[in-house]
Amino acid sequence: xxxxxxxxxxxxxxxxxxxxxxxxxxxxxxxxxxxxxxxxxxxxxxxxxxxxxxxxxxxxxxxxxxxxxxxxxxxxxxxxxxxxxxxxxxxxxxxxxxxxxxxxxxxxxxxxxxxxxxxxxxxxxxxxxxxxxxxxxxxxxxxxxxxxxxxxxxxxxxxxxxxxxxxxxxxxxxxxxxxxxxxxxxxxxxxxxxxxxxxxxxxxxxxxxxxxxxxxxxxxxxxxxxxxxxxxxxxxxxxxxxxxxxxxxxxxxxxxxxxxxxxxxxxxxxxxxxxxxxxxxxxxxxxxxxxxxxx
Amino acid sequence: xxxxxxxxxxxxxxxxxxxxxxxxxxxxxxxxxxxxxxxxxxxxxxxxxxxxxxxxxxxxxxxxxxxxxxxxxxxxxxxxxxxxxxxxxxxxxxxxxxxxxxxxxxxxxxxxxxxxxxxxxxxxxxxxxxxxxxxxxxxxxxxxxxxxxxxxxxxxxxxxxxxxxxxxxxxxxxxxxxxxxxxxxxxxxxxxxxxxxxxxxxxxxxxxxxxxxxxxxxxxxxxxxxxxxxxxxxxxxxxxxxxxxxxxxxxxxxxxxxxxxxxxxxxxxxxxxxxxxxxxxxxxxxxxxxxxxxxxxxxxxxxxxxxxxxxxxxxxxxxxxxxxxxxxxxxxxxxxxxxxxxxxxxxxxxxxxxxxxxxxxxxxxxxxxxxxxxxxxxxxxxxxxxxxxxxxxxxxxxxxxxxxxxxxxxxxxxxxxxxxxxxxxxxxxxxx
Numbered sequence: 001x002x003x004x005x006x007x008x009x010x011x012x013x014x015x016x017x018x019x020x021x022x023x024x025x026x027x028x029x030x031x032x033x034x035x036x037x038x039x040x041x042x043x044x045x046x047x048x049x050x051x052x053x054x055x056x057x058x059x060x061x062x063x064x065x066x067x068x069x070x071x072x073x074x075x076x077x078x079x080x081x082x083x084x085x086x087x088x089x090x091x092x093x094x095x096x097x098x099x100x101x102x103x104x105x106x107x108x109x110x111x112x113x114x115x116x117x118x119x120x121x122x123x124x125x126x127x128x129x130x131x132x133x134x135x136x137x138x139x140x141x142x143x144x145x146x147x148x149x150x151x152x153x154x155x156x157x158x159x160x161x162x163x164x165x166x167x168x169x170x171x172x173x174x175x176x177x178x179x180x181x182x183x184x185x186x187x188x189x190x191x192x193x194x195x196x197x198x199x200x201x202x203x204x205x206x207x208x209x210x211x212x213x214x215x216x217x218x219x220x221x222x223x224x225x226x227x228x229x230x231x232x233x234x235x236x237x238x239x240x241x242x243x244x245x246x247x248x249x250x251x252x253x254x255x256x257x258x259x260x261x262x263x264x265x266x267x268x269x270x271x272x273x274x275x276x277x278x279x280x281x282x283x284x285x286x287x288x289x290x291x292x293x294x295x
Numbered sequence: 296x297x298x299x300x301x302x303x304x305x306x307x308x309x310x311x312x313x314x315x316x317x318x319x320x321x322x323x324x325x326x327x328x329x330x331x332x333x334x335x336x337x338x339x340x341x342x343x344x345x346x347x348x349x350x351x352x353x354x355x356x357x358x359x360x361x362x363x364x365x366x367x368x369x370x371x372x373x374x375x376x377x378x379x380x381x382x383x384x385x386x387x388x389x390x391x392x393x394x395x396x397x398x399x400x401x402x403x404x405x406x407x408x409x410x411x412x413x414x415x416x417x418x419x420x421x422x423x424x425x426x427x428x429x430x431x432x433x434x435x436x437x438x439x440x441x442x443x444x445x446x447x448x449x450x451x452x453x454x455x456x457x458x459x460x461x462x463x464x465x466x467x468x469x470x471x472x473x474x475x476x477x478x479x480x481x482x483x484x485x486x487x488x489x490x491x492x493x494x495x496x497x498x499x500x501x502x503x504x505x506x507x508x509x510x511x512x513x514x515x516x517x518x519x520x521x522x523x524x525x526x527x528x529x530x531x532x533x534x535x536x537x538x539x540x541x542x543x544x545x546x547x548x549x550x551x552x553x554x555x556x557x558x559x560x561x562x563x564x565x566x567x568x569x570x571x572x573x574x575x576x577x578x579x580x581x582x583x584x585x586x587x588x589x590x591x592x593x594x595x596x597x598x599x600x601x602x603x604x605x606x607x608x609x610x611x612x613x614x615x616x617x618x619x620x621x622x623x624x625x626x627x628x629x630x631x632x633x634x635x636x637x638x639x640x641x642x643x644x645x646x647x648x649x650x651x652x653x654x655x656x657x658x659x660x661x662x663x664x665x666x667x668x669x670x671x672x673x674x675x676x677x678x679x680x681x682x683x684x685x686x687x688x689x690x691x692x693x694x695x696x697x698x699x700x701x702x703x704x705x706x707x708x709x710x711x712x713x714x715x716x717x718x719x720x721x722x723x724x725x726x727x
Contacts, residue, residue: 042584045561071344131388138389157391234378235385240343250375251344255444255576257558 028054033270037064037263044259064264071261072251073240074268081244082272084163085226091168092222093215099169100177101203105189115178121171127231134235137162162236163244167226173218180214181207216283227273245269335368336618337393338625339383341608343373351641355634359625367621369395377499387411394616395625398438399500400606401678401688403430407437408682408725413614415439418627427605427675428647432682433727439626440609441635441651442644445575445670446508448592449560451585454569458484463592465669471541474595478550481569491551492559492568495699502692503678505572506542508594508602511676513538517691518715523681524724526715530691531708534598539694539704541597546699553699575667579643582663591666593674605675607644645671682725686718 031054036044038060047053068074102108103115137156144151156162184207192202208215230246237243248269252262338356342348349371356369372393374382380402386392387409398406406412414435421429421439428440448463455462458480463469469477481490494505507517515535518526529535546553556562563571564584571581572594581589594601610629612622628634630647636654639646645658645668652658658665678684694711698704719725 041558041561042564045556045558045567046565048556071346131385134385134389138391157389231381234381238339238372238374238382238386238391240373247375247378250377253375253377254345255574256560256580259558259561 030270033263033266037260037267038062039064039260041259044263064258064260065268067258067261068264068268072248072265074245074248074265076241077243077245077248078269078272080160080242081227081246081269084160084229084244085223088164088167088226089219089222091164092170092173093218095168096170096173096218097177097208097211097215098203100174100181101207103174104178104181105186105202105207106199118171118174122175130231130235133166137166137236157236158238158242160242163229163233163242166232167222167229170218170222173222176217176221177211177214180211184210213283216280220280220283223276224273335370336395336616336622336625337370337372338395339379339393340371340373340397341376341379341399343375345376345642347641348638349373351638354637355629356625359628362628364624365621366624367618369625383411390615392613392615394613394618394622395610396613397608397610398430400427400430400438400440400609401500401684403438403609403611404432404680405682405685406611407432407435408727410614412437412611413616413619415612415626416623417630418624419630423649424647425605425645425671425675427671427677428607428609430606430609430611430680432680438609438611439630439647440607441630441638441647442607442642443605443647443671443675444607444644445667445675446505446572446594446603447575447578447667447670448570448572448594449563449577449581449585450570450590450592451588452590453588454481454484454486455590458569462590463595465593465666465673468593468596468601471595471597478545478548478570482550484569487567487569489550489552489555490569491545492555492562492571493545493551494555494559494572495546495551495553496555496557496559499692500688502695503688504604506695507678507691508604508674508676509542509597510535510538511602512595512597512599513541514599516679517687518679518681518683520679523679523683524719526687526712530715531705531712535708536704538597539698539708542695543698543701543704575645575664575670576643578664578667593666593670601670601674602676603670603674605671605677683715683719683722687715690714690718 035054035056038056039047040059040063043058044053047055047058052058099118103111103118108114134157139154140156142153142156142159142161144153156165188206188210189202192206197205227244228246229244233242233244233247237247246269249262249265252258252265340349340352342352353371356371359365360368380399383392383396383406392411396411398412403412407414414437417439421436424439425443427443429436430438430440450462452462455477458477460477460480461473463473478490481487484490494501497505503517510516510530513534515532515538516529519529545551556567559568559571560573560577560580562568563573564581571577578591594603610626612619612626616622632648632650632654635646635648635651638644639651639658640655643664645664646652646655652665652668655662657663658668679687681687690711694707697707
């Protein structure tokens with residue numbers, strides 16, 4: 001009996017040790033980033049071959065954080081990315097769920113072909129589309145309110161909308177919503193219809209309220225690429241005041257790289273994502289599990 | 296409950312849509328501010344995140360803008376260096392290039408061939424500039440720089456003395472055999488796992504910039520410069536194979552790592568290597584840390600004299616510029632000796648003219664950085680002045696990495712030559 005208890009205790013300690021090992025492996029890069037953001041370049045490289053690389057010891061200061069703001073308009077870039085990501089997520093949820101609803105619920109001739117065509121776009125990598133897309137967005141008209149008059153212009157380059165609108169419609173989000181909507185019994189629609197509800201009311205009051213997990217998944221899977229967006233803004237944005245955070249990281253890669261500042265900036269731009277992850281931890285894990293994808 | 300929540304989401308979406316419009320309006324405002332108006336021209340530069348250089352550029356621009364003779368007001372837009380070329384290429388694809396751009400020297404022929412750039416017509420005599428700061432292609436000058444950089448080997452005088460190795464000089468650089476002997480002696484001291492750091496962890500333009508001079512010192516080259524139509528014989532000839540075997544040999548003998556650390560200069564400062572092969576831009580960092588013990592030495596003579604890559608960032612005028620007269624006028628203004636000196640000081644680089652160098656104590660005769668100017672004057676080899684250069688650079692970079700990984704030198708170089716020749720052929724020889 002005692003032996004059995006002992007072996008169980010050893011087993012659980014072993015399991016715990018393995019878990020700690022995995023957790024440490026996952027945490028080390030983040031710890032290294034945070035700790036290095038407090039050190040000078042010379043110390044970062046000096047500590048590299050020992051455990052000191054992960055410890056806030058030696059000549060520690062927040063100087064790198066101050067230097068970040070001297071080198072990069074970090075606050076502006078953060079605000080831009082928060083705005084761009086948030087708007088892309090909100091509009092993405094609305095547009096993609098509407099599209100998926102139509103494809104799932106409405107009887108429209110050819111909807112299978114449309115759905116297949118949407119899915120087929122997933123095969124094409126964005127890098128292939130990027131340059132033609134630059135040409136297209138430069139041809140598109142846009143209108144803006146100037147006082148009480150509407151002004152039309154051509155070309156979206158160097159604007160906020162060019163960083164948002166092309167990424168609202170998303171084939172994978174449509175697919176996720178479509179699959180989720182398919183699992184919601186159609187009898188609910190019929191009951192609502194008997195009560196006099198139209199398509200939009202069914203979408204708004206019946207289907208979407210039941211699609212919370214799908215919405216969480218779509219929100220997260222839209223937010224992460226929007227936050228990490230690099231290639232597209234690089235190609236379409238010239239004005240510094242419109243740039244997102246990921247472009248900012250390039251500001252540090254000069255001939256003499258200041259690694260402490262790189263780590264400080266990386267820490268700064270990781271914070272919003274970490275806060276988001278902590279806030280939606282359960283939804284995030286559920287969404288990964290339910291969609292079978294990594295972000 | 297659910298309905299209320301959904302209504303909130305919907306309301307947020309509508310508000311967000313409205314916000315897109317508002318942000319769009321803000322964005323447009325910014326864009327129009329940079330448009331090429333009749334009296335304002337835009338200048339793109341690669342130095343966002345480099346406050347010293349950007350400040351120097353802005354200061355020249357400000358003084359030009361205030362000048363009563365200014366033919367236009369110049370507006371500076373800065374981009375991060377690593378992504379600058381991508382921004383220019385996509386702007387060119389959408390017809391949105393500004394009037395003035397800066398360009399990494401070796402890319403000038405490609406941009407001129409692609410019709411991004413117009414030939415320069417300046418009111419200044421460029422004959423006294425360092426040759427590597429004037430970019431020519433097809434008989435025309437397309438870009439001019441205010442500075443150049445150079446390559447060097449940095450070491451500690453005390454380490455060299457301890458190993459019984461002489462300090463290499465401009466007059467008497469190390470030969471191949473001396474270099475071998477120096478590395479053997481330094482390794483025997485047992486202080487370093489690898490006494491030499493050649494920056495083998497570097498990527499991109501570093502690979503052709505840093506290692507093609509060794510190839511050239513052996514007698515090979517990236518391409519046959521007679522017409523720039525083939526790399527056959529130059530990049531896969533006997534000398535090129537010798538270079539590849541020598542380079543790989545440095546790793547095989549334990550003198551250098553096949554992949555060095557992220558920052559070789561910091562590793563050198565932290566005494567993790569005895570000799571670091573790096574650019575003149577790193578000299579300040581090393582001087583600050585190592586002080587008087589620092590030895591700045593020329594690169595090795597492998598048979599045909601030491602070589603360093605020539606050509607750094609330069610300025611050009613785009614072919615679509617509506618006010619090219621003003622753009623040329625600004626460029627002429629920016630090449631005044633005091634402006635060249637200010638740029639070189641801000642960037643710790645080699646000034647393009649002797650007149651400017653005389654204004655900087657560190658580059659005047661006997662100055663601490665004068666040696667880099669001597670390297671540049673004495674050893675600079677321009678990277679091949681052909682539109683094929685970006686492709687050659689990429690292929691050569693891959694070859695370097697394959698050679699370091701242990702691949703057969705001749706096989707790798709033959710493959711590289713084949714790819715380069717095919718590219719030149721498929722582009723009609725890069726002729727107009």
